[in-house]
Amino acid sequence: MSKLVGKGITKTYGGKDVLHSVDLELESGKIYGMIGRNGAGKTTLLSILTAQNPATKGSVTLDGEPVWENPAALKHLCFSRELAQVSGNNVNTMKVKEYLRIAATFLPNWDKEMADRLIREFDLDVKKRIGKLSKGMMSMVTVLTALASKADFTFLDEPTSGLDVVAREKFYKILLEEYEQTGRTFIVSTHIIEEAADVFEEVVVLDKGSILLKENTQELLERSFHVSGRAEEVEAAVSGLRLYHEERIGRSRGVTVLLEPGEKIRDGYDVSVQRLSLQKVFLALCGEEA
Numbered sequence: 001m002s003k004l005v006g007k008g009i010t011k012t013y014g015g016k017d018v019l020h021s022v023d024l025e026l027e028s029g030k031i032y033g034m035i036g037r038n039g040a041g042k043t044t045l046l047s048i049l050t051a052q053n054p055a056t057k058g059s060v061t062l063d064g065e066p067v068w069e070n071p072a073a074l075k076h077l078c079f080s081r082e083l084a085q086v087s088g089n090n091v092n093t094m095k096v097k098e099y100l101r102i103a104a105t106f107l108p109n110w111d112k113e114m115a116d117r118l119i120r121e122f123d124l125d126v127k128k129r130i131g132k133l134s135k136g137m138m139s140m141v142t143v144l145t146a147l148a149s150k151a152d153f154t155f156l157d158e159p160t161s162g163l164d165v166v167a168r169e170k171f172y173k174i175l176l177e178e179y180e181q182t183g184r185t186f187i188v189s190t191h192i193i194e195e196a197a198d199v200f201e202e203v204v205v206l207d208k209g210s211i212l213l214k215e216n217t218q219e220l221l222e223r224s225f226h227v228s229g230r231a232e233e234v235e236a237a238v239s240g241l242r243l244y245h246e247e248r249i250g251r252s253r254g255v256t257v258l259l260e261p262g263e264k265i266r267d268g269y270d271v272s273v274q275r276l277s278l279q280k281v282f283l284a285l286c287g288e289e290a
């Protein structure tokens with residue numbers, strides 16, 4: 001089993017730390033979801049983990065070997081970021097097929113057959129110039145590049161942002177098929193949390209440049225609850241627990257709790273206890289303060 005390990009990753013831009021000594025271990029054979037608010041540092045972290053951007057401090061290793069300027073390690077990594085963000089004039093004037101031909105030369109495990117199949121599945125016109133593609137078609141090119149790279153650790157930054165709902169479903173279906181057949185590791189950052197929640201075996205929550213949580217998605221959902229009712233009943237039921245989010249309407253109160261081992265919501269109080277979706281857990285963790 002391979003491990004990609006980031007240790008003490010700090011990134012400073014213009015004197016400001018945008019990543020604060022981040023430690024992160026990614027194991028092979030999992031699909032990770034990375035979620036965080038705008039500007040949390042997701043793209044920066046993914047680009048550092050794949051050695052496309054140097055860390056100001058800290059290290060990234062694959063099975064103990066540094067990845068920076070190390071072709072032996074880099075051939076196992078692929079970072080497919082939004083094409084709209086990387087397109088310079090050179091890329092914009094390229095036809096899709098030229099872009100893919102160049103990608104194939106940079107990615108040592110390129111699977112041409114898979115690329116051709118995905119071109120058909122996404123109905124992509126490879127004769128079109130990148131600059132003339134719609135946002136969704138650009139997303140398809142980046143998704144296709146990531147999947148056909150066959151890299152052991154494949155990072156996708158907002159892969160579904162430009163895709164319509166049909167194409168998004170198709171993307172997750174293909175991702176799961178590929179994962180089941182190959183056991184490759186995928187790290188997917190997304191803002192569209194709910195539709196991806198079932199796909200992510202583990203979820204990494206990044207908030208203001210720090211990792212707030214990295215956990216099996218199912219286990220996280222099993223310990224996350226919303227407790228509501230009359231304020232005094234709720235207070236008694238959750239007394240001693242850490243509250244992540246809180247609403248008050250008149251004499252009613254609602255709170256979100258993430259139970260730690262050994263903790264429980266106290267019995268015997270007149271409260272409603274509900275499970276939360278991943279999106280609600282995320283809102284409680286990264287939304288307004290409790």
Ligand SMILES: Nc1ncnc2c1ncn2[C@@H]1O[C@H](COP(=O)(O)OP(=O)(O)OP(=O)(O)O)[C@@H](O)[C@H]1O
Nearest residue numbers: 013014018036037038039040041042043044045191
């Ligand atoms: N090249 C750069 N120069 C200066 N600041 C940068 C640069 N790249 C990113 N930043 C800053 O670093 C912080 C994190 O940005 P990053 O793009 O990593 O966040 P993100 O979580 O991917 O955001 P989003 O979800 O909006 O894409 C932001 O404050 C951003 O302005």
